[in-house]
Amino acid sequence: EKKEEESEWKKWELKKFQEFRFEIDFTSSITIKLIKGTAEIFGAELAIGIEYEIRGQKAAIFTWHGCIFEIKGECDVEYIAEETPMMSYLNTHMAIEQMRCRIEKEGGDEPRVMIVGPSDVGKTTLCKILINYAVKHGRTPMFVDINPNEGTVTIPSTLTATVIDKPIDIEEQLSVLPAKSSMAPLTYFYGYLQSTDKLKLYNKLLIKLSETIQKKMDKDSVVRHSGLIISTPNNLSNNANWDTFTFIIEKFKVNVVIVVGHERLYSDINKCYQDNKKISVVKLTKSGGVVNRDPSTRRILQSYKIKEYFYGTHKCELAPYSVIVPFSDIFIRTIEQGIAPSSALPIGMERKVQETRLVPVEPTEDLINSILALTNVDVKENEETNEEEDDILIGTRLLGFVHVTNVDTEKKKITLLCPCHGRIPKKYMLLADLKWIET
Numbered sequence: 001e002k003k004e005e006e007s008e009w010k011k012w013e014l015k016k017f018q019e020f021r022f023e024i025d026f027t028s029s030i031t032i033k034l035i036k037g038t039a040e041i042f043g044a045e046l047a048i049g050i051e052y053e054i055r056g057q058k059a060a061i062f063t064w065h066g067c068i069f070e071i072k073g074e075c076d077v078e079y080i081a082e083e084t085p086m087m088s089y090l091n092t093h094m095a096i097e098q099m100r101c102r103i104e105k106e107g108g109d110e111p112r113v114m115i116v117g118p119s120d121v122g123k124t125t126l127c128k129i130l131i132n133y134a135v136k137h138g139r140t141p142m143f144v145d146i147n148p149n150e151g152t153v154t155i156p157s158t159l160t161a162t163v164i165d166k167p168i169d170i171e172e173q174l175s176v177l178p179a180k181s182s183m184a185p186l187t188y189f190y191g192y193l194q195s196t197d198k199l200k201l202y203n204k205l206l207i208k209l210s211e212t213i214q215k216k217m218d219k220d221s222v223v224r225h226s227g228l229i230i231s232t233p234n235n236l237s238n239n240a241n242w243d244t245f246t247f248i249i250e251k252f253k254v255n256v257v258i259v260v261g262h263e264r265l266y267s268d269i270n271k272c273y274q275d276n277k278k279i280s281v282v283k284l285t286k287s288g289g290v291v292n293r294d295p296s297t298r299r300i301l302q303s304y305k306i307k308e309y310f311y312g313t314h315k316c317e318l319a320p321y322s323v324i325v326p327f328s329d330i331f332i333r334t335i336e337q338g339i340a341p342s343s344a345l346p347i348g349m350e351r352k353v354q355e356t357r358l359v360p361v362e363p364t365e366d367l368i369n370s371i372l373a374l375t376n377v378d379v380k381e382n383e384e385t386n387e388e389e390d391d392i393l394i395g396t397r398l399l400g401f402v403h404v405t406n407v408d409t410e411k412k413k414i415t416l417l418c419p420c421h422g423r424i425p426k427k428y429m430l431l432a433d434l435k436w437i438e439t
């Protein structure tokens with residue numbers, strides 16, 4: 001029997017600069033073991049003799065010097081590619097690293113790198129590579145994810161910033177980072193999947209996030225010198241979103257813009273900033289290995305991110321628990337944008353211009369399968385909030401998320417799935433425009 005098990009391993013050999021590309025579904029897994037040489041997955045080095053179990057990933061094993069590795073299990077797709085953009089990615093990292101070295105010697109600005117491009121050009125992958133190479137140099141860069149569509153670090157519909165002090169885990173990627181990093185991600189609740197859905201709210205959160213990041217950097221010079229790696233929404237590459245693009249540059253004091261896989265966008269940005277000595281614009285090509293994801297695949301990926309939040313990964317399983325809470329103990333708000341329609345106002349009353357405001361949500365069956373974000377803001381006695389308090393609530397850091405599994409309007413009770421044990425504190429909750437059905 002032992003022989004049979006051994007024969008399941010399949011050996012692969014890569015020459016220098018080649019990469020082995022593979023795709024694995026969420027329902028199956030493969031095990032990878034490096035036998036000889038050096039190899040990395042998106043910049044994270046594989047250790048010799050260690051078995052890595054990989055699930056639900058499309059990725060590549062790349063080698064700078066050549067390697068031999070073995071794989072157990074079936075890939076949906078597997079092939080060796082000769083051509084990759086890895087050399088240009090490494091050179092970009094080296095240029096960023098030089099900026100970091102320069103601060104230590106003669107001062108200057110830390111790298112604040114923003115990666116833009118259309119969907120499926122390898123933006124997130126490039127972020128991972130740049131982070132892993134920075135960590136290899138002993139840096140602790142901050143990964144800023146302002147793409148609410150993917151929820152790379154936590155769950156979709158959020159904006160996050162995370163200090164990364166270790167290579168990205170080969171098996172889990174950037175998932176459930178709080179357990180692994182010395183710093184839990186800073187998470188802001190947006191509640192929508194597209195940055196353009198509620199642009200005023202999105203912009204407001206960008207300001208809050210950038211301010212919090214600045215505070216962190218002012219306190220921690222190691223993080224500051226390492227700089228920012230900012231992952232942006234795909235739709236930033238549309239001309240219509242130019243204002244958001246320049247807003248991000250301004251708020252996050254971006255000084256390196258990397259454009260991946262989009263000539264025209266590169267040319268537009270380059271033209272705009274050519275006289276600005278503080279901002280460099282870099283063009284990088286898309287890797288031939290990047291896999292396209294259609295809308296249904298994206299939905300599946302979003303759903304897996306939420307599942308992971310509650311149940312963990314195959315490597316680190318979590319046991320969520322259910323609580324039943326009376327309606328009177330939960331306080332749900334939804335964030336709305338824009339002004340109240342004048343028809344809703346009494347005659348003679350001024351229309352009040354408020355960019356974002358909170359609206360109470362009464363529990364009904366509509367809430368079933370919704371995701372709620374638990375804020376850190378205590379519920380006040382009279383439950384009424386004013387504009388200023390709304391603002392605090394909108395920009396608050398989150399304690400976590402819960403999933404509504406049932407609403408019983410007769411007994412006036414709501415059932416929530418929570419990631420960890422304990423009572424639901426008397427704090428405001430925010431409703432996300434996001435449903436998840438457990439499968």
Ligand code: ADP
Nearest residue numbers: 058059060119120121122123124125289290291
């Ligand atoms: P974007 O952020 O631009 O939408 P991603 O970086 O998320 O694109 O890449 C899309 C998908 O392609 C991801 O699943 C990623 O893991 C995969 N991918 C990226 N580069 C490679 C590669 N060289 N080989 C195989 N798969 C890759």
